[in-house]
Amino acid sequence: ETGVTQTPRHLVMGMTNKKSLKCEQHLGHNAMYWYKQSAKKPLELMFVYSLEERVENNSVPSRFSPECPNSSHLFLHLHTLQPEDSALYLCASSQEWGSSYEQYFGPGTRLTVT
Amino acid sequence: KNEVEQSPQNLTAQEGEFITINCSYSVGISALHWLQQHPGGGIVSLFMLSSGKKKHGRLIATINIQEKHSSLHITASHPRDSAVYICAVGTFGNEKLTFGTGTRLTIIP
Numbered sequence: 001e002t003g004v005t006q007t008p009r010h011l012v013m014g015m016t017n018k019k020s021l022k023c024e025q026h027l028g029h030n031a032m033y034w035y036k037q038s039a040k041k042p043l044e045l046m047f048v049y050s051l052e053e054r055v056e057n058n059s060v061p062s063r064f065s066p067e068c069p070n071s072s073h074l075f076l077h078l079h080t081l082q083p084e085d086s087a088l089y090l091c092a093s094s095q096e097w098g099s100s101y102e103q104y105f106g107p108g109t110r111l112t113v114t
Numbered sequence: 115k116n117e118v119e120q121s122p123q124n125l126t127a128q129e130g131e132f133i134t135i136n137c138s139y140s141v142g143i144s145a146l147h148w149l150q151q152h153p154g155g156g157i158v159s160l161f162m163l164s165s166g167k168k169k170h171g172r173l174i175a176t177i178n179i180q181e182k183h184s185s186l187h188i189t190a191s192h193p194r195d196s197a198v199y200i201c202a203v204g205t206f207g208n209e210k211l212t213f214g215t216g217t218r219l220t221i222i223p
């Protein structure tokens with residue numbers, strides 16, 4: 001399997017549930033990203049990991065908790081979400097952390113919070 | 115903070131037409147990215163450039179640093195080009211990308 005994969009592709013959860021999104025990259029990249037995409041809004045960067053260390057936390061509420069156990073895997077743990085958290089969550093990776101590196105995106109997880 | 119504006123927001127054209135999508139930004143940049151997002155959500159990087167012009171197949175991206183403006187052109191457009199095209203810029207000293215809101219392109223057969 002190549003590229004960036006994300007699971008699940010679709011997720012419906014209640015506000016009291018706990019769930020996790022998973023991202024895996026098979027490109028040998030050192031940086032991984034979580035983005036949120038809401039309708040009619042630009043992509044919002046949530047978290048960045050470089051060499052398994054978090055280097056960016058873009059004022060994201062604590063109900064979103066990232067985890068990067070190794071350079072190939074990235075998780076986003078979700079708990080007590082709000083309906084406004086419903087969005088497309090995209091994972092990406094790049095050779096290194098920085099705006100001059102091409103980012104490779106996964107297919108996204110469509111999250112609906114009920 | 116860099117502001118990124120794309121125009122038009124929506125574009126509908128007939129198959130075969132020459133397409134131009136524009137991106138303007140407010141602060142000097144280190145790199146500009148053009149991305150394509152198909153229905154269903156997946157995003158593909160089309161180009162990354164910091165000066166001049168790049169070409170890949172029917173796609174051409176140009177950038178004018180002095181005018182803080184980039185264009186994405188599609189020649190001989192095809193219905194499979196229908197997607198949202200997103201411009202994103204990186205600024206010196208800031209490793210995060212700033213994204214535009216995208217241009218939704220629809221090519222009618």
